[in-house]
Amino acid sequence: SAVISQKPSRDICQRGTSLTIQCQVDSQVTMMFWYRQQPGQSLTLIATANQGSEATYESGFVIDKFPISRPNLTFSTLTVSNMSPEDSSIYLCSVEASWSGELFFGEGSRLTVL
Amino acid sequence: SQQGEEDPQALSIQEGENATMNCSYKTSINNLQWYRQNSGRGLVHLILIRSNEREKHSGRLRVTLDTSKKSSSLLITASRAADTASYFCATDGGTDKLIFGTGTRLQVFP
Numbered sequence: 001s002a003v004i005s006q007k008p009s010r011d012i013c014q015r016g017t018s019l020t021i022q023c024q025v026d027s028q029v030t031m032m033f034w035y036r037q038q039p040g041q042s043l044t045l046i047a048t049a050n051q052g053s054e055a056t057y058e059s060g061f062v063i064d065k066f067p068i069s070r071p072n073l074t075f076s077t078l079t080v081s082n083m084s085p086e087d088s089s090i091y092l093c094s095v096e097a098s099w100s101g102e103l104f105f106g107e108g109s110r111l112t113v114l
Numbered sequence: 115s116q117q118g119e120e121d122p123q124a125l126s127i128q129e130g131e132n133a134t135m136n137c138s139y140k141t142s143i144n145n146l147q148w149y150r151q152n153s154g155r156g157l158v159h160l161i162l163i164r165s166n167e168r169e170k171h172s173g174r175l176r177v178t179l180d181t182s183k184k185s186s187s188l189l190i191t192a193s194r195a196a197d198t199a200s201y202f203c204a205t206d207g208g209t210d211k212l213i214f215g216t217g218t219r220l221q222v223f224p
Contacts, residue, residue: 004156033211037154042202043214090154096210101145103204103212105156 002027002095006106013113018081021109023093028073030096033103034066037090046091049076083113118203118215126221133190135218137203138183144206146179148188149214151200160188160201195224 003026013019023032031050035043046066047055055068069077080087090108097104118139127133139146145164149157163170163179163186170177176189190197203215 031210035214042217043157045211045213048211092156094157100162101206102147102159102162103149103157104159107156108154110154 002029002097002104004093004095004104004106006093006109008109009107010110011112013083013111015084015113017083018079019083019111020077020079021091021093023076023078023106025074025095030073030098032070032076033094033096034068034076034078035092035094037092037108039088043092046078080111083111085113087111088113118205118213120201120203120215120218122218123216124219124221126223127193128223129193129195131193131222133193133197133220133222135188135201135220137186137188137215139186139203139205139207139215140184141205141207143181144208146177146186147204147212148175148177148186149202149204151202151217153199157202190220193220193222195222198222 005024007022034046036046037043045058046061047057049055049068049070051070051073067079090110092108093106094103118137120137145162147162148160151157161172161177163177174191179186200217200219202217204212
């Protein structure tokens with residue numbers, strides 16, 4: 001299994017500001033995934049982050065709004081830029097177990113934008 | 115959208131009863147997975163079933179998969195109040211990323 005730590009666990013932000021979420025894994029992993037979960041909704045994949053290359057974004061998500069860094073095999077950050085109330089969500093970092101294909105998740109970062 | 119759909123959206127039962135949740139998806143898959151989420155926290159993996167499997171058990175969980183109907187079900191037997199959570203199916207669509215279904219909110223009353 002993999003242990004994933006996310007910071008911050010929650011934050012209240014002002015409209016127009018940006019916030020960076022950190023994700024630390026206790027083992028080296030090839031791919032890290034960032035998901036968004038809007039209130040009462042399911043998870044939507046934002047992007048896949050590979051070490052040493054640019055993140056791959058899903059339809060509806062762009063790098064200018066959600067820049068991602070992946071400096072090494074155990075760490076990634078997701079920035080939510082120029083936030084609006086519509087960005088209020090839980091943002092979840094996850095990694096895949098290469099031997100099984102299951103995902104391990106961090107506890108999530110709950111953002112509220114006023 | 116690739117997203118799978120689950121039904122029911124919400125389910126309320128008494129402790130000791132069985133809970134059944136269904137998942138339908140749209141594309142071919144390599145595997146289907148079920149996850150549990152407590153109160154908006156991180157998801158926990160429950161079980162994975164491969165496309166060539168029809169049924170799988172893990173403790174009180176039983177998962178079935180019908181690839182011809184593109185559907186799966188999760189059965190929780192002898193439910194407990196601690197099973198109260200949201201349950202999501204997730205499919206890979208033959209790719210290396212998981213797409214999650216709409217989820218079922220399960221409430222188990224003591």
